[in-house]
Amino acid sequence: MAIESDQVVGIDLGTTFSAIAYVDSGGRVRTIPNREGELTTPSAVLIEPDRTVHVGRKALRARVKQPNRVAVAFKRDMGEKFYRETIGGREFSPEALSALVLKKLVGDATAVIPSIGGAVVTVPAYFGDARRKATQDAGRIASIEVLDIINEPTAAALANAFRQYLHRGGDTTRFELAAIATTAPSTTLVFDLGGGTFDVTIIRIEGERLDVLATGGEVRLGGIDFDVRLVTHFCDEFVRRHGIDLRDSPESLAQIQAFCEMAKITLSSRTQTVIVGERYGKQLHLPISRRQLEELTADLLARTQISVENLLEDALLTWDRIDDILLVGGASRMPVVADMLNRISGKKPNMDQAPDEIVAHGAAIHAAILHMRTSSAVSVAVDGSRTITTPEVGVEPASDTVAVPDLFDQKVVDATRKVRMTDVNSHGLGVVVRDSRENTVVNSVIIPKNTPLPTERVKVFGTEAANQRIVRLRILEGDTRDPRGCTQIGECVIRHLPKGLPKGSPVEVSFRYDTSGRIHVRAVELKHSTTAEVELVRNTGFDQVDLTRLTNAVSEIDIE
């Protein structure tokens, strides 16, 4: 592999596995193996009693013997402000643990790229603001310049577009990035069932444009949940036969979790396997069939089906408008997933040849696109709040006179500069209002989910009481009518309203969601034009002091 300085990389920071990739000067996307020679690194962190930190395979293996010293699946808790994982008696935030994974990936990658100039990190499309911000924070804690956050399915679709181009006889040796411009128009449904999260996204690719039409999913649904069903099945059977509950011992539980995951993976290629467990000299050899696994997890699969069907409905599309179903994420390898999609769509889903790397590849392509535009007039947001922050639609490609970093061949640069991407918001944005007919507070959605970005929407409400002097708007992220099903992400307060305003005086609330991911809220009391504006400062995440403290702490850790 060529050694290039100040390269940018794409990182798939997965719940169970992570990967890092880059685009070389000829436009080829390459996964960078870790120090152990693996293309993917388990997202597992082991902290030894002497405070030595291991990330990856060794940590995952240690889980069986030292379950209290190993953290896994912490991505699911990203952005949960008060969540802490206790490892060996010390508390770690999911962001700090993710930073250790990032540090391992980037550190190992320096064997190929001595100087990494920045990274695009992927997140599930269904991540809300707090989780996106947390992913950005993890990058900062790892001292990585996060160029952007991109949605995993979008990254997969981007990488897939290039692969399709190659399948159709595109130049395999050079100019992979030119592919986007010559790909036939197509609408792809990306079904991404990873270790911990589930995303489904519909993406339209036409010429140099890549538009996300709609996105949905669940933050807490993935391969791990399928493992849990097998674990419960096995442990219940162990209790029934031997009166011993393996779940009482963290070591036995960790071991059985590992065996059940292996059994689940085996059942993707075989129809029958055996799970073996042992405690206090008692053993259980439990045969398990693919059919049984499917029965134990039928409701989980049904949840993915409901998300897919709801998404099509939201996007006002029917299956005949979907050209391609792309399976991404390790858990999509379960045959029942393709069967279900085939049954409901009448189409044969397509599993990418490198499903574990495709997301990192897409992130690397996005990083390359951003890098080539670093000298153009378009700004790139780094606040972690949104998905794609490539230039706005309609912005002309940077002029030829703009200096271009010499990392890429000019032809690659020319082709890539034309690529345009637009995205949608994955969650609705609204405010808490009182519904006078029901006399309850409700979430009044102002920007519905799956609205193409950027956007600006306005709604008019009435004041709640006569002589009201202050209007306090609680801003919500979420789609349920009941505010308790949503997350409050900020407040906007109009003070000093004139005295004597009658009840029901109109207040206009406008939300602007810009391409750099900032949510701008403006409220105006219409009679006297009393105004309040707020640019949302998310009330989760770390303050600067915490960030600096964590960054210093992580920078001092050598990852073995």
Ligand code: AMP
């Ligand atoms: P990812 O986050 O995309 O790497 O997906 C990891 C998840 O995929 C884990 O839950 C794995 O157990 C699961 N997985 C990986 N390979 C397979 C397979 N062949 N069959 C079923 N699940 C798999």
